[in-house]
Amino acid sequence: MxxxxxxxxxxxxxxxxxxxxxxxxxxxxxxxxxxxxxxxxxxxxxxxxxxxxxxxxxxxxxxxxxxxxxxxxxxxxxxxxxxxxxxxxxxxxxxxxxxxxxxxxxxxxxxxxxxxxxxxxxxxxxxxxxxxxxxxxxxxxxxxxxxxxxxxxxxxxxxxxxxxxxxxxxxxxxxxxxxxxxxxxxxxxxxxxxxxxxxRSFDRPNIRYTVVEKFNLTEQVVSFIETQKGNSGIVYCSSRSKVEDMTTRLAARGFSVVAYHAGLTTAERQQAQESFLKDNVQIIVATVAFGMGINKPNVRFVVHADCPRTIEAYYQETGRAGRDGVPAEALLLFNSKDLNWYHRQIADKPENKHKQVELHKIQSMESFAQSMTCRRTVLLNYFGENRTEPCNNCDICLYPPEHYDGLIDAQKILSCIYRVEQRYGAQYVVDVLRGSSRSQIKENGHDKLSVYGIGKAHSSDYWLSVIRQLIYLGYVSQNISTFTTLQLTEQARAILKGQVALSLAKPRLEIVKKSRLNRYARAINLTTILSYEERILFNNLKRLRKEIADMEDIAPYVVFSDATLLEMVQIKPESKKQLINVTGVGKIKLEKYGNLFLDEINDFMIKNI
Structure with missing residues (x-):
């Protein structure tokens, strides 16, 4: 041969x-x-x-x-x-x-x-x-x-x-x-x-990319995971303490969850990883210490609770979802503060090519998160794969941002920053705009300013969203050396004088808050086309797979992947001759597991005739 x-x-x-x-x-x-x-x-x-x-x-x-x-x-x-x-x-x-x-x-x-x-x-x-x-x-x-x-x-x-x-x-x-x-x-x-x-193409068409402004982290993560019942997923956090805190919060909400970070012992990390790989827990909350090379194909979602440092890291980490080609979700909760930390880390490094590359990568990640164009297009172009057609499977394509005339909102914010002498951060500025009664504002006499309380009509999260956009657009800067105080740039002058028009994206916060069901997270239900009866069979096959895996002390996906089980459900093979034609079923697995899965499918068909 x-x-x-x-x-x-x-x-x-x-x-x-x-x-x-x-x-x-x-x-x-x-x-x-x-x-x-x-x-x-x-x-x-x-x-x-x-x-x-x-x-x-x-x-x-x-x-x-x-x-x-x-x-x-x-x-x-x-x-x-x-x-x-x-x-x-x-x-x-x-x-x-x-x-x-x-x-x-x-x-x-x-x-x-x-x-x-x-x-x-x-x-x-x-x-x-x-x-x-x-x-x-x-x-x-x-x-x-x-x-x-x-x-x-x-x-x-x-x-x-x-x-x-x-x-x-x-x-x-x-x-x-x-x-x-x-x-x-x-x-x-x-x-x-x-x-x-x-x-080969960097495109992962089965992954839906979504970026949402971070405003209430725990509630946003919980709301998203509630749409992923029974699915395996990873939640990435930027530090050990954040991993522990998120794990505790999710466990308190009743989720099956385990933590993974470098501060745990080797035995603890191995136990956490094995529990996740064997589907004994649904969710693993981890730092980037977890995941490289993880071969678990049935991860259905990846959540970034903090923004990654580079697009390469983001792509690699989101790529752990949907390895089997079945639809999967990648949710990034973004706040510019995440990237400010990375900027501070390299600020004091000597000026050389390596620093320039690091800075470029951070800025590229920031541009991706702030983009108002197709997420997949931005990703692929970053890797040198020119793509202009929208993917129709990211938040921007599916739910184009709604814009509005933001000039008056911007003037309120810029005026407030100016009147508090450009010495305070975003939350303080928002509190002044909304007429907060916090003692610091009164002690500073800022409750007597003309801008005090002029933003009561909107929530704190609404104003923070608008401030972030003004930062992205270059009208406001954050001074890292003075605890990220907000300062006006030269470009802000034209906005304050009303000399230019300003279109802003309408904050999506109100939409998200109105329903705990995150509308950005329905790819699995919408694109995995199974009837009610077929979903029952699929779950039966998953249960059988788990039983076999437990007996053999291996991960369930080692027996068969989700994609293989889905094909079984759709084909409903009646014999080994038909089963061998299912993708992922080789001769050894056919002999070892074939009769068990054929019997499960046959029992289901008899009960549902």
Whole structure:
């Protein structure tokens, strides 16, 4: 059987997929031919197959370098369920376990061995692979080697010698997120020789992107999650304390939730992650310490309670939703204060190219959050993928912002800032406008100002929304050195004199408050077209999947993904011959689980005839 026939056979009968996508065939054939390859495919686009299929086909054992122990175990579990011998090697294992795995490597009884980059620094292991080279070297999350990458890890730097040590061994570097600067740096750092570079579309059409102004964080998060009953999701917060606070608040509201951050012990983090991966809890609240390489395909939503530092980080984190191609949600709750913190962090750094790049990335994230054009268009253009057509699956496309003549509102705010001598922050200015009775205002004599109480007609959140827009538009600046006091810019003069027109987006706060059902968060219900009876069957199959996973001590999605279950519901196979045609059902899984799922479908059909 030729290599081309072998890769088709492995794709169909081992992994259960009917066809290649995203140039997977080109990449696989390149690796098998011994050529270095840089692969940039979005999360859920099938990167793993690009090295797993060559590893199965080529003689010997492939070495896979992965940044996280949890990811290694996850990948190995999935390979084993598909009938592929694989193992990982890390410090959590006993010396006996490690020696056993090394012997499997030497005897070629495993097709893939997963290691961390730190393992290469262990002299005994380094000597071992020098004497017994792998069939190929796959470097996952390859953006970590680049100083321009958003997850730069110094440990990845030592990978630059692999090309020189193993000139005959093909190297495939893979990542979901890398702009052109990062791509060039990865190639340079890894010394890839004439690599095939495959950059697929960054578009994740199944993810709905929504950005909402942050005004009452807990209520906004709760309101959103209430629309996601039974769905797995991640809530990202910017600090450990915020993670703990959000976890406590969500638990108090009755949600199944667990916290994850670097301040927990290794055992606590592993337990939290395992509970989430195995669907024992619905929600994980985490810092960015969680998620890189997480292979859980049935995450249905990602909420950012704080704005990420860069678009790369945002894209990578939101990309953890909907890996299975089923509709998913990405909600960003945005406040300019989030980004002010990032600006302060780099303010004192020396002026050099690295600082300029960091500043550019923060400003790009800010522009995305403030954009009044299609979110997906902004994202794709950032990554160099020119797109002008609206996506019709983001908040801007679905609910275009309503504009109004904001000149009078702006004049009220700018006048108030001026009359309090540009010495106070946004909330104080709003309190003066709304006629607050807080003691500080009276002590300062600001209750005697002409602007005092002229904004009573609107809520505090309304005025804060308008102030943010005036900041975005350049009429007001925030002085970071004086606790973000509001100050007028030169452009404000024309507004105060009424010399120019000013169109502002009508604050959406009133709309959101009127209904706890967040109208921006209905992609799952609207786009997963199942009848009432089919939803019952889908839930029955999910329950069966969970029972099997618990018995085998693996994550439910390792058995079958949500996408596979949905296809079963829609096709309703009656035999193994029909079931093998469902995407994600290979021969090993068919024999192992086929009868159980066919019986569940058959019982449902009998009851509903």
């Amino acid at each position: 030729s290599f081309k026939d072998q890769i088709e056979d492995v794709l169909h009968n081992v992994f259960g997929y009917k066809s290649f996508r995203n140039q997977q065939r080109d990449i696989i054939e390149s690796v098998i031919a011994g050529r270095d390859t840089l692969t940039i495919i979005p999360t859920g686009g099938g990167k793993s197959l690009c090295y797993q299929i060559p590893a199965v086909v080529l003689p010997g054992t492939a070495l896979v370098i992965s940044p996280l122990i949890s990811l290694m175990k996850d990948q190995v579990d999935q390979l084993i369920v598909n009938g592929i011998s694989a193992a990982f090697l890390n410090a959590t294992q006993s010396p006996e376990e490690q020696q056993n795995i090394i012997e499997q490597y030497l005897n070629h009884t495993i097709k893939l061995l997963y290691i961390s980059p730190e393992r290469l620094a262990v002299s005994s292991f380094s000597s071992l692979i020098t004497a017994h080279p792998p069939s190929l070297i796959a470097i996952d999350e390859a953006h970590c080697i680049s100083q321009w990458g958003h997850d730069f890890r110094p440990d990845y730097r030592q990978l630059n010698h692999l090309s020189l040590r193993f000139p005959e061994v093909p190297i495939i570097a893979l990542t979901a997120t890398a702009d052109k600067l990062t791509q060039a740096d990865v190639i340079n750092q890894l010394n890839l020789i004439d690599p095939l570079v495959v950059v």
